[in-house]
Amino acid sequence: MKFTAKVTIGLKEGMLDPEARAIQHALANIGFATEGLSTARVFTITLEAEDRAAAEAQVEQMCERLLANPVIHRYEVEVLA
Amino acid sequence: MKFAVVQFGGSNCDRDVQYVISEVCGVDCDLVWYKDGLKEDYDAIVLPGGFSYGDYLRAGAIAARTGVMDAVVRHAQAGGLVLGICNGAQIGAESGMVPGIFTINASPTFICKPVCLRVEENTSPFTRLFKKGEVVRIPIAHKEGRYVASPEELARLNAEERVAFRFCDEQGEVTPAVNPNGAAENITGVLGGPARNVLCMMPHPERASEEVLGSADGKKVFLGMIKSIEERE
Numbered sequence: 415m416k417f418t419a420k421v422t423i424g425l426k427e428g429m430l431d432p433e434a435r436a437i438q439h440a441l442a443n444i445g446f447a448t449e450g451l452s453t454a455r456v457f458t459i460t461l462e463a464e465d466r467a468a469a470e471a472q473v474e475q476m477c478e479r480l481l482a483n484p485v486i487h488r489y490e491v492e493v494l495a
Numbered sequence: 496m497k498f499a500v501v502q503f504g505g506s507n508c509d510r511d512v513q514y515v516i517s518e519v520c521g522v523d524c525d526l527v528w529y530k531d532g533l534k535e536d537y538d539a540i541v542l543p544g545g546f547s548y549g550d551y552l553r554a555g556a557i558a559a560r561t562g563v564m565d566a567v568v569r570h571a572q573a574g575g576l577v578l579g580i581c582n583g584a585q586i587g588a589e590s591g592m593v594p595g596i597f598t599i600n601a602s603p604t605f606i607c608k609p610v611c612l613r614v615e616e617n618t619s620p621f622t623r624l625f626k627k628g629e630v631v632r633i634p635i636a637h638k639e640g641r642y643v644a645s646p647e648e649l650a651r652l653n654a655e656e657r658v659a660f661r662f663c664d665e666q667g668e669v670t671p672a673v674n675p676n677g678a679a680e681n682i683t684g685v686l687g688g689p690a691r692n693v694l695c696m697m698p699h700p701e702r703a704s705e706e707v708l709g710s711a712d713g714k715k716v717f718l719g720m721i722k723s724i725e726e727r728e
Contacts, residue, residue, distance in 0.1 A: 430601060
């Protein structure tokens with residue numbers, strides 16, 4: 415079966431996010447005050463798998479082995495229908 | 496004695512390193528395209544600077560998962576010398592040859608300038624020709640060079656004398672003011688491998704290997720490697 419998974423990779427709690435800080439400054443410069451801002455990357459992955467659980471396991475492996483670096487990242491995997 | 500410099504798509508300091516090793520230091524040095532693999536038994540492998548795979552995903556992440564890196568990691572585990580410079584340092588960290596990661600600078604801009612480094616130890620093959628505590632001048636050029644590691648890893652690096660270089664001022668003081676990229680504890684050179692036979696460093700020693708370039712301090716990194724290999728032979 416074909417599955418589509420959405421992977422969101424962000425920084426772990428407390429990690430410095432220089433890009434977010436730069437964006438926050440840019441927003442302030444055009445008049446938007448923000449109390450917090452964080453960035454994350456979203457990957458949409460389509461793959462063949464036996465079932466939903468197998469699809470999720472494969473995508474988790476992708477995160478562990480390449481997409482995320484455990485030193486700084488956390489990730490969430492959501493398998494869509 | 497023979498060195499190899501591994502070229503990835505996007506490497507751009509490969510020829511500079513080869514020039515320094517072969518022309519300045521007088522040692523044979525092959526340029527090896529990553530797809531060709533390491534066909535010879537090299538004495539030392541250098542992962543050069545550049546922007547492998549456009550720094551997509553994270554700097555060094557994609558290059559670290561190429562087949563040639565399996566061979567480089569095996570070489571390191573067997574005690575062979577590996578030097579990762581800039582993008583090569585990022586590739587080395589992503590390959591797990593040293594702990595931690597070199598990620599986006601605290602101020603997310605590209606920084607290219609000469610900096611002062613304090614030599615933190617002088618018993619590794621790369622640092623043996625320096626004095627402990629010596630201040631050297633080697634330039635940096637990166638946007639993703641901020642060293643990050645867990646508090647436990649940092650404690651272990653310090654305890655095992657695996658920190659090679661820290662950013663410092665001209666007097667050797669290590670302060671936040673002279674930390675150009677926000678690196679943890681000003682660290683910019685980390686030793687790995689079973690015998691501290693791997694060095695991942697963000698500054699470019701090949702750009703400081705001849706006086707005409709303003710500093711020849713970086714040459715000692717290569718000469719230290721060569722001396723260690725000679726003693727082994």
